[in-house]
Amino acid sequence: MKKLIGIDVGGTTTKIGIFENNGDIIDQFSIVTRKEDHGSHIIPDICEAINLKLGLLDIDVENILSIGVGLPGPVDSKGICRTAVNLGWSTVDIAGEFKKYFDLPIKAANDANVAAIGEMWKGLPEPTNDVVFITLGTGVGGGIIIDGKLVDGTTGCGGEIGHITIDHKHNFMCNCGRTGCLETVCSATGIVNLANELLEYRLDTKLLAYPEISARLIFDLAKENDPVCVEVVDEFARVLGLACANLAVISNPEYFIIGGGVSAAGDFLLNKVHVAFMNQCFANVRNTNFALATLGNDAGIIGAAYIGYLNATK
Numbered sequence: 001m002k003k004l005i006g007i008d009v010g011g012t013t014t015k016i017g018i019f020e021n022n023g024d025i026i027d028q029f030s031i032v033t034r035k036e037d038h039g040s041h042i043i044p045d046i047c048e049a050i051n052l053k054l055g056l057l058d059i060d061v062e063n064i065l066s067i068g069v070g071l072p073g074p075v076d077s078k079g080i081c082r083t084a085v086n087l088g089w090s091t092v093d094i095a096g097e098f099k100k101y102f103d104l105p106i107k108a109a110n111d112a113n114v115a116a117i118g119e120m121w122k123g124l125p126e127p128t129n130d131v132v133f134i135t136l137g138t139g140v141g142g143g144i145i146i147d148g149k150l151v152d153g154t155t156g157c158g159g160e161i162g163h164i165t166i167d168h169k170h171n172f173m174c175n176c177g178r179t180g181c182l183e184t185v186c187s188a189t190g191i192v193n194l195a196n197e198l199l200e201y202r203l204d205t206k207l208l209a210y211p212e213i214s215a216r217l218i219f220d221l222a223k224e225n226d227p228v229c230v231e232v233v234d235e236f237a238r239v240l241g242l243a244c245a246n247l248a249v250i251s252n253p254e255y256f257i258i259g260g261g262v263s264a265a266g267d268f269l270l271n272k273v274h275v276a277f278m279n280q281c282f283a284n285v286r287n288t289n290f291a292l293a294t295l296g297n298d299a300g301i302i303g304a305a306y307i308g309y310l311n312a313t314k
């Protein structure tokens with residue numbers, strides 16, 4: 001059986017995994033992402049590291065089926081990455097660049113989309129082809145998979161769930177320059193925004209005892225029934241549940257998978273979002289499942305390996 005290579009390019013490090021084609025990992029390693037010179041060293045560095053590793057593992061390139069790549073920026077369905085600020089890139093033809101080193105099928109996609117594919121392939125308790133993955137970190141990212149296929153969209157913005165316009169109550173500024181985006185309320189930053197709004201006039205909270213507040217602290221105190229933190233978490237859950245209710249009648253997924261740093265709050269968070277979803281969704285999608293992401297940082301390389309596999313075997 002031929003093997004798969006999955007690459008997760010990040011702003012500081014790039015993770016590379018070599019897999020059997022059933023997803024079993026053979027080896028994984030990281031290299032530094034060199035962003036100088038407009039990121040022009042990034043792909044050559046990756047290809048050199050792969051060649052070196054394949055040599056050490058005594059695996060011939062002939063025995064590699066495909067390469068998949070996840071990138072911190074939008075990638076369109078033709079594999080063109082348009083502006084990855086974290087890598088110093090403007091427009092880069094990913095497959096074209098890799099082809100200079102490897103004559104293999106190459107598939108690239110946005111990193112959140114790739115993580116979505118990874119979680120669908122290896123993270124869930126049962127196989128499915130219809131998933132919406134939402135990653136709650138500093139921002140909110142996501143990936144929509146319909147019938148096993150990622151929704152990239154014409155300019156690679158399919159699944160940019162963080163910028164769903166949904167909030168008309170708080171009007172926090174988004175990094176994209178607008179207000180009302182999902183991530184202004186449901187990211188780690190957004191949760192702190194919500195708390196700060198209440199702290200302007202509320203005194204009934206332990207948050208006042210901390211010099212700095214974080215989403216983690218807010219969830220921890222909410223679990224202890226701190227009134228302000230419970231209110232913040234309920235508002236977070238209401239807005240995220242509403243976004244899921246809307247997404248459920250667009251792609252009708254079997255699973256919503258919630259990942260990212262904020263999801264460390266676990267079942268407490270998941271149950272609140274699920275209840276908020278049930279309260280706001282169309283009746284015929286009420287049986288949609290909610291699950292926490294399980295692959296952590298490995299979702300990127302696993303998903304990348306799988307998009308490469310799907311592309312090579314389509």
Ligand code: ZN
Pocket residue numbers: 162163174175176177178181
């Ligand atoms: Zn936005």
